[in-house]
Amino acid sequence: MIGRWKTSLAAQLVCFTLAALILSQGLTFIISWNERSKALDDAAKSEFFTRARTMTRLMGTVPAEYRKQALLASETSDSRFWLTDQETVDAATWRLQAVAAFSRPLEDFVDLVQVFSGHPANPQVPDAARVAATNLNEDWRTPLQNLWALPQHAKYVYFDGLRGYGLLIGLDDGQWLNAAFYPQQTGGWWTSTSLASLGVTASVLAVIGTFIANRIARPLRDLARSAEALGRGENLPPLVEEGPAEIRRTAASFNSMQGRLHRFVEDRTKMLAAIGHDLRTPLTSLRLRAEFVGNDDVQRKMLATIDEMQGMTEAAIAFTRGESTDEExxxxxxxxxxxxxxxxxxxxxxxxxxxxxxxxxxxxxxxxxxxxxxxxxxxxxxxxxxxxxxxxxxxxxxxxxxxxxxxxxxxxxxxxxxxxxxxxxxxxxxxxxxxxxxxxxxxxxxxxxxxxxxxxxxxxxxxxxxxxxxxxxxxxxxxxxxxxxxxxxxxxxxxxxxxxxxxxxxx
The missing domain is CATH 3.30.565.10 (Histidine kinase-like ATPase, C-terminal domain)
Structure with missing residues (x-):
């Protein structure tokens, strides 16, 4: 697989495209997730404070014997309400009370998840050990005026890190209203939906990238084969000039180079053939003149030299013709x-x-x-x-x-x-x-x-x-x-x- 990635243009293009896709999607998820988490957290806190203010006003109008029932009816999977006769001064003790409140089931709760999917919902409950081990040095705090605009005294505290949020409100009759908020986590970044979306996008990009890479690589492969064949002296038809402008220019340049090389070899061969033909006349003239030399030894040496020159000339011409032979x-x-x-x-x-x-x-x-x-x-x-x-x-x-x-x-x-x-x-x-x-x-x-x-x-x-x-x-x-x-x-x-x-x- 690594070797294929190194040698294939399509594989490299697809890999780089998918890497860019995953990196961009990851950065997008990080940015959007932080903004989404912050927006959801702000919205959830605002809704929780609104609900807490509503329950505070309700407790002032509902008779004492109906207060507990009203609180139970107002609870959701993310929130719990209960009354205490005394103020819980110790924040750690109150956190454990919140864990106990979330551990009890909701009354008259209709599990819509089970109704539509057939599987019961598994509500997330704070872990008592983790709640006891976190937020140790944090005590009660007073909420901002814009969050709590009622005359009743209220204070808040975090539990299980920053996920859980609680309010302790003093009612007019001396009782204390306890409100706890613990949002259910909806999952991480890589949900099945996001993974499916990423998979579909990656598949489409891979197909498109492979098509584009093959469209670019095909004329390059043809060019490589033609260059190799040209280096071996084969006679090839001109390359088809197609594809992007850069590829077309490369093919056109190769065709021009091939034509120039063939013309060069052909001109050289014709020139040497002409030289060989023209040398026959002076060599013949020298041979005739050597016949009139009176010294037999000198004549023999001159004829041998002329024969050697003629043989070398013919051999050189034959060698050049052999190099330029248009053999298939x-x-x-x-x-x-x-x-x-x-x-x-x-x-x-x-x-x-x-x-x-x-x-x-x-x-x-x-x-x-x-x-x-x-x-x-x-x-x-x-x-x-x-x-x-x-x-x-x-x-x-x-x-x-x-x-x-x-x-x-x-x-x-x-x-x-x-x-x-x-x-x-x-x-x-x-x-x-x-x-x-x-x-x-x-x-x-x-x-x-x-x-x-x-x-x-x-x-x-x-x-x-x-x-x-x-x-x-x-x-x-x-x-x-x-x-x-x-x-x-x-x-x-x-x-x-x-x-x-x-x-x-x-x-």
């Missing part, structure tokens, strides 16, 4: 392609061994990749005496590994060998040293596919690795048995390979 990228069996190259080399009598591994389908330009692998294999046979080829899969790459038994390449030259026309073989014999473009072509092809070529030493020789990105892998199939080719240049060795040995070798 398609899915192939990579094992079959590499195996066929080894088959061709083995049919020519070269010591090539191919160990088949797991079979997979890979998207590439087959002709270019075939050319790169063949160059590496031929170099291994030419300079290392033999070539052992296999395909190796890693977490991020698909590697074509070619091992030989040669002396290897010094570390300081492992990068230089990829330079065009660079040859480790110091002689000028093109039959043994070549032009010096084989590794340059191989690396160009590997990099066009998004990979690279690297050399490393082994205990028995050198290892060349063509690393291709795993993004091109389409499907993996179960591995087949190992097969190998091993041919010797002598007929005697070919005859000595018995059929039993061929069957015993993994295929």
């Amino acid at each position: 990228t398609r899915a192939i069996e990579l094992e079959a392609l590499v195996g066929s190259i080894c088959d061709d080399q083995a049919d020519l009598g070269r010591p090539v061994t191919y160990i088949e591994g797991r079979k997979l389908i890979y998207r590439c330009r087959p002709d270019g990749l075939r050319r790169a692998v063949r160059n590496i294999v031929e170099n291994a046979v030419r300079y290392g005496g033999e070539a052992n080829v296999r395909i190796r899969s890693t977490v991020s790459t698909v590697d074509i590994v070619v091992e030989d038994r040669g002396p290897g390449i010094p570390d300081e030259l492992q990068e230089k060998v990829f330079a065009p026309f660079f040859r480790l073989e110091t002689s000028r014999n093109r039959n043994t040293g070549g032009i010096g473009l084989g590794l340059s072509i191989a690396r160009a092809v590997a990099r066009q596919h998004g990979g690279d070529i690297a050399f490393s030493g082994t205990d028995t020789g050198m290892q060349a690795t063509i690393s291709l990105p795993r993004d091109g892998q389409v499907d993996a199939r179960p591995a087949r048995a190992l097969r190998s080719w091993s041919f010797d240049s002598t007929v005697a060795r070919a005859i000595s390979l018995s059929k039993r040995a061929c069957r015993s070798s993994p295929r």
Whole structure:
């Protein structure tokens, strides 16, 4: 889940939106709850004082034998009334009397909760232990004039913190009217209604956020795929310029860049082809003039130099054309392609061994990749005496590994060998040293596919690795048995390979 959040634009947008929603709703609830609590508390106290004033006036008009019944009839779930003959001086004692008053049930009480829901209401009763332990240093206080405008003496006290509120009023006949108020708590911030509202809002925002993020991410994903394919030399149609203005501008810029790159490669290829064509005329003229040189040794050297210049020119043009070839990228069996190259080399009598591994389908330009692998294999046979080829899969790459038994390449030259026309073989014999473009072509092809070529030493020789990105892998199939080719240049060795040995070798 964490990995998905880090890599998905939709997941991040939805998470940030929901976090902002929860934070804003929380702050709103805190502010509104404080204001609501204060307003409800002020309203409840005002109503309680009004009721207490009404009951005080009522006690002055109701006969003594009906006072108790009148008080019981006036009680609610939040308020209690009772009469005492003497003033309760100790506030702590009065608080415990209030707890006892709230502990007795209401007379003639109709439980509307039970009537409508079928479940009886559970009125909240002050806890005696908690009431006794709180408000210890608080004594009776005199209410403000605007709250108590009657001539009867009155005083008030808090209990159970600031939740409970009590009044003690001296009546004209010497009795004391006791009034206690203890509001029922309606629940916390996160009620079922608020949670349901938050859930619906979060769901709607999540759907909208996912839609918006996908609408933004889709052209970005297309752009990423097109950029990756362009880096591998694939010819792609222009991107569809849709979405927000920023995305459209990005797609338009990418299309312009792609067009400029194609035009640049095409112009370079045309220029080199023109140079190669124009060089044929002076080279032919030099060859004709060399024929009139009287010194045979000088003539031979001049013709060899002209041939080398012409060969290098043709090779450079072929190399440039090979880089710009509009070959279609398609899915192939990579094992079959590499195996066929080894088959061709083995049919020519070269010591090539191919160990088949797991079979997979890979998207590439087959002709270019075939050319790169063949160059590496031929170099291994030419300079290392033999070539052992296999395909190796890693977490991020698909590697074509070619091992030989040669002396290897010094570390300081492992990068230089990829330079065009660079040859480790110091002689000028093109039959043994070549032009010096084989590794340059191989690396160009590997990099066009998004990979690279690297050399490393082994205990028995050198290892060349063509690393291709795993993004091109389409499907993996179960591995087949190992097969190998091993041919010797002598007929005697070919005859000595018995059929039993061929069957015993993994295929």
